[in-house]
Amino acid sequence: MAILADPAQPSGPAKTVRETLIRPPVFSVAAALASVAALGRHRDLFYTLTLHRIRVRYKQSVLGIGWAVLQPLATMAVLTIVFSYIARIPTAGMPYAVVALAGLVPWTGFSNAITTSTHSLAGQAQLVTRVYFPREILPLTYICAAAIDCALAGVLLIVVMALYGVAPGPALLFAPVVLLVLLALVCGFALLAAATQVRFRDVGVAMPIVLQLLMFASPVAYPLDAVPSRFLSLYTLNPLAGIVENFRRSVLGTGPLHFESLAISAAWAAILLPLGYAYFKWVEATAADLV
Amino acid sequence: MSYDVRCVDLGKRYWLRQGPGSRLLRRLLGAPAEDFWALRHVGFDVAPGEVLGVIGPNGAGKSTLLKLLSSITAPSEGEIRIRGRIAALIEIGSGFHPELTGRENVFLSGTILGLRRREIAQRLDSIVDFAGIGGFIDVPVKWYSSGMYVRLGFAVAAHLEADVLLVDEVLAVGDAEFQARCLRRIHELRERGTTIIFISHDLGTVERMCRRAVLLRRGAVVAEGDARDIVTEYQQSVTDEQLARPSLAPDAARSIAIRGLRAAGQDGRDKGVARTGERIRLELAVRTVQPVTDAVAEVKIYSYDDGVLLFECRTPDSGISLASGDHVVRFDIESLGLLPGAYTLGAIVRRSGATAAVDWWFGRTTLHVDGGPAAGGQFHLPYRWSVDSPASPDASAPDVEMSRRRGASTR
Numbered sequence: 286m287a288i289l290a291d292p293a294q295p296s297g298p299a300k301t302v303r304e305t306l307i308r309p310p311v312f313s314v315a316a317a318l319a320s321v322a323a324l325g326r327h328r329d330l331f332y333t334l335t336l337h338r339i340r341v342r343y344k345q346s347v348l349g350i351g352w353a354v355l356q357p358l359a360t361m362a363v364l365t366i367v368f369s370y371i372a373r374i375p376t377a378g379m380p381y382a383v384v385a386l387a388g389l390v391p392w393t394g395f396s397n398a399i400t401t402s403t404h405s406l407a408g409q410a411q412l413v414t415r416v417y418f419p420r421e422i423l424p425l426t427y428i429c430a431a432a433i434d435c436a437l438a439g440v441l442l443i444v445v446m447a448l449y450g451v452a453p454g455p456a457l458l459f460a461p462v463v464l465l466v467l468l469a470l471v472c473g474f475a476l477l478a479a480a481t482q483v484r485f486r487d488v489g490v491a492m493p494i495v496l497q498l499l500m501f502a503s504p505v506a507y508p509l510d511a512v513p514s515r516f517l518s519l520y521t522l523n524p525l526a527g528i529v530e531n532f533r534r535s536v537l538g539t540g541p542l543h544f545e546s547l548a549i550s551a552a553w554a555a556i557l558l559p560l561g562y563a564y565f566k567w568v569e570a571t572a573a574d575l576v
Numbered sequence: 577m578s579y580d581v582r583c584v585d586l587g588k589r590y591w592l593r594q595g596p597g598s599r600l601l602r603r604l605l606g607a608p609a610e611d612f613w614a615l616r617h618v619g620f621d622v623a624p625g626e627v628l629g630v631i632g633p634n635g636a637g638k639s640t641l642l643k644l645l646s647s648i649t650a651p652s653e654g655e656i657r658i659r660g661r662i663a664a665l666i667e668i669g670s671g672f673h674p675e676l677t678g679r680e681n682v683f684l685s686g687t688i689l690g691l692r693r694r695e696i697a698q699r700l701d702s703i704v705d706f707a708g709i710g711g712f713i714d715v716p717v718k719w720y721s722s723g724m725y726v727r728l729g730f731a732v733a734a735h736l737e738a739d740v741l742l743v744d745e746v747l748a749v750g751d752a753e754f755q756a757r758c759l760r761r762i763h764e765l766r767e768r769g770t771t772i773i774f775i776s777h778d779l780g781t782v783e784r785m786c787r788r789a790v791l792l793r794r795g796a797v798v799a800e801g802d803a804r805d806i807v808t809e810y811q812q813s814v815t816d817e818q819l820a821r822p823s824l825a826p827d828a829a830r831s832i833a834i835r836g837l838r839a840a841g842q843d844g845r846d847k848g849v850a851r852t853g854e855r856i857r858l859e860l861a862v863r864t865v866q867p868v869t870d871a872v873a874e875v876k877i878y879s880y881d882d883g884v885l886l887f888e889c890r891t892p893d894s895g896i897s898l899a900s901g902d903h904v905v906r907f908d909i910e911s912l913g914l915l916p917g918a919y920t921l922g923a924i925v926r927r928s929g930a931t932a933a934v935d936w937w938f939g940r941t942t943l944h945v946d947g948g949p950a951a952g953g954q955f956h957l958p959y960r961w962s963v964d965s966p967a968s969p970d971a972s973a974p975d976v977e978m979s980r981r982r983g984a985s986t987r
Binding site: 330 | 590645646647648649650653654655656657662664673675680683687688689690691692693739
């Protein structure tokens, strides 16, 4: 093959060459984990897209970011009316509203993140078919946006606790650990849901129902103690159970942490996150053909 | 040889009728999978600093190749190696959000395209300038005109720094002035030594931009070599196909249908490249379903770059008679007056007295003029030259009684 002499010379010194190799996709956890490194190069996109999510969500709404607080507040009010006046749930002397809100903070964080990120890949056809960037940034930025909402709901929780005169105990130190497990779980679950939605749109339709069931199967509206002990081992298989209950216990100081359920949640996260990521990367390779 | 991009045995398979789960179901039922290869066994190298054109008819696999090169979708087999940073010069307006301002959107689409925020901030003025949107940068893009929207989207992509640049149908974007700006930008990058892959069915642009080209057809590379040869070969094959397909049913609604248009030399053979001053023949192949008595055929020559009509020849306005069947209308031009460059041939057929065309043919035939006697100016006129030196009264040299030299340029 003859190379025609080109008068244009490459400018500057010899470029530091990074060779990209593009091959047919393979399902590999190791390959997926290796691609985490590439995310670093896209951190500006990560930042910009997260900012974009937050800006867009509340654009042209009067209350704006206030919705992040109003959403859990309204749910708390509904739950309080139902479970503290109509059906009484034992809360061991703790005001029910505080018990409910302490459960709602991690739950709405989970629920918002999953709801938004499920459609994050399949719903971005115009973008996905035109330009490449690591697609996991799409669900991950939705998770970031949900995390910020979650933090605002956390501020609300502090305010409500102060109003009811509830002070956290030393177990509060465990709250970050619980939130970390929640984050890992959310990421694994969101990657799995977003990738599956590309081929099977059923996921997006089923998700609200699944989340509703999951909420009632988690100790959000009631404490874990309200669950009959013979069902407890089955109940705590739900990965959200350990997170919601332990978050509440660490923040409100209501009893010692339930480490068994937290360990189950952590195990779920440890399985879902690498598998979900590998599956996502595998689907990502040809997602543009399917969206 | 060294390369910036190397494709080896590249293939991309698409599954047809791919409903959710249907592939699984079909496999379980043992039904044959319906697939087709958009690309198969494609291999080529692009040398550093080279500008490679990829041409081919619709459905040849050009867009698929672009998607594979830019990682939008993964190949089914084979591999691609790319050295350095790759970027696609595409209009990214689709990444825009209507509620956000132009500035916010520039940062959004810029980072999507792989720029750092700092880099975008540095280039913001230049991007705004390139898009020509001036003070509208802080206005939500939903108030933009569609032209501004597209130009801004493209301007962001035009400011990417890449070692390998993919260019896809740039000329479909914006008005003539903006297109010229885009081409200048590509030239600029080329001068800087950026490796460029130019994927287009705009043959003239490919030929002007690229030294080398590959021709794709039905998912395979069928020819590779000097861009001009490949373009000529492609045009030849397209013309041949159109002329040699008698079974093709003419559009019933069209009383006269254009089947092909070409420039031919004196020997009657196809001529993709002509010389200024040469004798040339323009041939328009038409087909009539029924005899007509009032046909008017017009062949036009346009400048390639801006589509300005330069020349037009036609059969008499009173109309000519054509029996039903195939005909070739010939226009013999004694001396081609075009200067070296690229030109587009166009044609229409109409009925006498009517202005509306019955059929037309544009943008599919390119004529290249290369060399000849012309020195400059806008066009060439056949001329002769001579020197006349009348004997001066006090001429002392008897042997220079009168000298006369002659020459001619016309052939």
